[in-house]
Amino acid sequence: xxxxxxxxxxxxxxxxxxxxxxxxxxxxxxxxxxxxxxxxxxxxxxxxxxxxxxxxxxxxxxxxxxxxxxxxxxxxxxxxxxxxxxxxxxxxxxxxxxxxxxxxxxxxxxxxxxxxxxxxxxxxxxxxxxxxxxxxxxxxxxxxxxxxxxxxxxxxxxxxxxxxxxxxxxxxxxxxxxxxxxxxxxxxxxxxxxxxxxxxxxxxxxxxxxxxxxxxxxxxxxxxxxxxxxxxxxxxxxxxxxxxxxxxxxxxxxxxxxxxxxxxxxxxxxxxxxxxxxxxxxxxxxxxxxxxxxxxxxxxxxxxxxxxxxxxxxxxxxxxxxxxxxxxxxxxxxxxxxxxxxxxxxxxxxxxxxxxxxxxxxxxxxxxxxxxxxxxxxxxxxxxxxxxxxxxxxxxxxxxxxxxxxxxxxxxxxxxxxxxxxxxxxxxxxxxxxxxxxxxxxxxxxxxxxxxxxxxxxxxxxxxxxxxxxxxxxxxxxxxxxxxxxxxxxxxxxxxxxxxxxxxxxxxxxxxxxxxxxxxxxxxxxxxxxxxxxxxxxxxxxxxxxxxxxxx
Amino acid sequence: xxxxxxxxxxxxxxxxxxxxxxxxxxxxxxxxxxxxxxxxxxxxxxxxxxxxxxxxxxxxxxxxxxxxxxxxxxxxxxxxxxxxxxxxxxxxxxxxxxxxxxxxxxxxxxxxxxxx
Numbered sequence: 001x002x003x004x005x006x007x008x009x010x011x012x013x014x015x016x017x018x019x020x021x022x023x024x025x026x027x028x029x030x031x032x033x034x035x036x037x038x039x040x041x042x043x044x045x046x047x048x049x050x051x052x053x054x055x056x057x058x059x060x061x062x063x064x065x066x067x068x069x070x071x072x073x074x075x076x077x078x079x080x081x082x083x084x085x086x087x088x089x090x091x092x093x094x095x096x097x098x099x100x101x102x103x104x105x106x107x108x109x110x111x112x113x114x115x116x117x118x119x120x121x122x123x124x125x126x127x128x129x130x131x132x133x134x135x136x137x138x139x140x141x142x143x144x145x146x147x148x149x150x151x152x153x154x155x156x157x158x159x160x161x162x163x164x165x166x167x168x169x170x171x172x173x174x175x176x177x178x179x180x181x182x183x184x185x186x187x188x189x190x191x192x193x194x195x196x197x198x199x200x201x202x203x204x205x206x207x208x209x210x211x212x213x214x215x216x217x218x219x220x221x222x223x224x225x226x227x228x229x230x231x232x233x234x235x236x237x238x239x240x241x242x243x244x245x246x247x248x249x250x251x252x253x254x255x256x257x258x259x260x261x262x263x264x265x266x267x268x269x270x271x272x273x274x275x276x277x278x279x280x281x282x283x284x285x286x287x288x289x290x291x292x293x294x295x296x297x298x299x300x301x302x303x304x305x306x307x308x309x310x311x312x313x314x315x316x317x318x319x320x321x322x323x324x325x326x327x328x329x330x331x332x333x334x335x336x337x338x339x340x341x342x343x344x345x346x347x348x349x350x351x352x353x354x355x356x357x358x359x360x361x362x363x364x365x366x367x368x369x370x371x372x373x374x375x376x377x378x379x380x381x382x383x384x385x386x387x388x389x390x391x392x393x394x395x396x397x398x399x400x401x402x403x404x405x406x407x408x409x410x411x412x413x414x415x416x417x418x419x420x421x422x423x424x425x426x427x428x429x430x431x432x433x434x435x436x437x438x439x440x441x442x443x444x445x446x447x448x449x450x451x452x453x454x455x456x457x458x459x460x461x462x463x464x465x466x467x468x469x470x471x472x473x474x475x476x477x478x479x480x481x482x483x484x485x486x487x488x489x490x491x492x493x494x495x496x497x498x499x500x501x502x503x504x505x506x507x508x509x510x511x512x513x514x515x516x517x518x519x520x521x522x523x524x525x526x527x528x529x530x531x532x533x534x535x536x537x538x539x540x541x542x543x544x545x546x547x548x549x550x551x552x
Numbered sequence: 553x554x555x556x557x558x559x560x561x562x563x564x565x566x567x568x569x570x571x572x573x574x575x576x577x578x579x580x581x582x583x584x585x586x587x588x589x590x591x592x593x594x595x596x597x598x599x600x601x602x603x604x605x606x607x608x609x610x611x612x613x614x615x616x617x618x619x620x621x622x623x624x625x626x627x628x629x630x631x632x633x634x635x636x637x638x639x640x641x642x643x644x645x646x647x648x649x650x651x652x653x654x655x656x657x658x659x660x661x662x663x664x665x666x667x668x
Binding site: 049082350430433 | 576619642645648
């Protein structure tokens with residue numbers, strides 16, 4: 001965990017007090033809605049279909065148990081007892097009154113939480129691998145660098161009014177769990193031939209109505225230049241990004257229009273000018289930040305303790321969950337537990353205040369008081385002793401948090417869709433829950449294997465449909481909901497966009513069509529180990545079209 | 553179900569002026585008395601573009617009560633009912649049960665299904 005210092009705490013508290021004044025002036029009529037809207041967006045407050053929505057940042061996806069309890073409390077006191085985790089390591093509440101927002105921000109600040117950088121045309125909440133700091137395959141903990149970026153980017157005066165929002169993700173592992181290739185800037189910690197650690201820099205990735213995979217801007221950036229180089233990227237974007245058309249304002253469009261080589265030339269020219277100035281990171285600054293990351297004191301333990309072996313042999317349900325939800329940890333004798341927020345038939349990514357309180361208690365007992373949020377809208381307990389896994393599972397199960405469907409078809413990424421969102425054209429959640437119910441037999445879902453189903457209710461792609469193994473995009477035709485289906489997308493280090501299967505199909509035909517697509521895959525795969533996405537890669541979408549045609 | 557900001561003031565059939573209440577975001581509709589009601593059935597039904605435009609302008613001047621007023625199609629039977637899914641959801645809420653801690657936080661039959 002990162003421990004906030006007095007500066008951080010004061011900063012968040014002052015920001016909450018500032019917003020209280022802004023809300024009071026709006027409610028009294030002193031400022032108009034046009035004047036107020038950018039102010040509320042800077043504090044994560046949106047106006048959705050039924051109510052205001054508050055998006056709270058979870059910087060680099062790390063929460064303490066006390067912070068999770070605070071989130072549960074906000075849900076219980078100010079909302080309707082539940083919240084929704086998003087694909088960018090935020091949590092959203094859907095029903096908070098504007099008049100209550102100042103109290104909510106003050107309450108959040110008490111726990112070191114805030115809504116800064118969750119909206120507006122600024123550098124958004126920096127995201128990273130939910131397994132950061134515990135994954136065996138990482139070079140080093142990327143959250144440290146995410147915190148460096150947070151300190152640089154929070155309320156950066158030059159980048160508060162960018163042409164459009166700017167999203168940065170960072171990973172330190174060869175296997176990308178942070179979807180860095182579909183971010184405005186993607187950073188990967190790498191080692192060069194000399195054994196030095198630095199960053200590979202990608203630029204211009206993104207989803208939405210104009211999806212692009214990030215392009216390589218720099219193979220290797222020495223660590224001390226991280227901020228100066230990003231400053232150069234942002235300055236170049238700020239100067240040349242389009243402001244005449246909101247749909248062409250992201251840096252991905254700039255990269256597309258001028259080419260990555262031209263962008264690189266502009267960035268490097270600016271960088272040469274500033275690289276050795278005050279933005280060059282010095283060891284004392286980095287050491288100070290590093291000292292604020294407190295890690296658990298891991299015990300010296302063996303992998304696969306006898307107690308775990310006995311429980312796995314004795315309890316098949318536990319064994320099923322263990323195979324699905326527990327990943328290897330860098331410390332022997334520990335495991336990384338993914339807590340599915342995709343119980344069958346429930347809105348994906350939602351958790352009740354009771355569940356969050358239960359998880360906070362379980363984190364205290366079993367995971368050094370720490371919880372992570374992943375972009376797939378699940379939670380993680382990152383430091384669980386393997387000998388505690390059986391006891392933990394029993395308690396998760398009692399709280400409805402032990403659905404063994406991580407990475408299966410029912411573990412969908414799903415945006416709020418037309419049930420909440422003022423931008424949506426079609427519903428997402430009922431599609432997700434209906435598909436999950438169709439595959440509620442986890443044995444069948446497991447026989448299908450890893451299959452990422454991503455659903456968006458409009459072209460803005462909050463549900464990451466382009467990079468789903470199966471992507472579903474809601475569109476509207478003559479006041480009716482239709483859905484386009486794409487196959488073969490991926491969000492990892494081999495990121496690619498899915499290919500369109502054919503014409504959009506109506507709402508009521510989606511679940512049957514998805515089942516036919518999955519059945520077609522089962523017929524076509526070469527072996528049980530060939531994943532859905534690999535079958536699509538091998539054969540293309542053509543053999544799957546009959547699944548679509550069967551209803552036309 | 554076009555986004556309201558993309559709507560042109562070209563109407564066919566019955567419409568109402570709808571918005572969200574400033575203080576709490578609750579969905580509200582403009583009445584024939586120029587007030588705002590949470591009840592869609594109490595909304596003033598407008599039949600011409602001129603009527604709708606006049607009511608919309610009046611609503612836009614109500615910025616201390618209503619945020620983002622726009623023209624929404626309704627069915628007049630004879631009181632206003634939602635004219636499309638978007639307005640139906642705004643009126644009735646999400647189309648699925650909201651997550652709740654009571655009585656159970658998950659489907660009870662799921663427990664049996666995970667047994668291998």
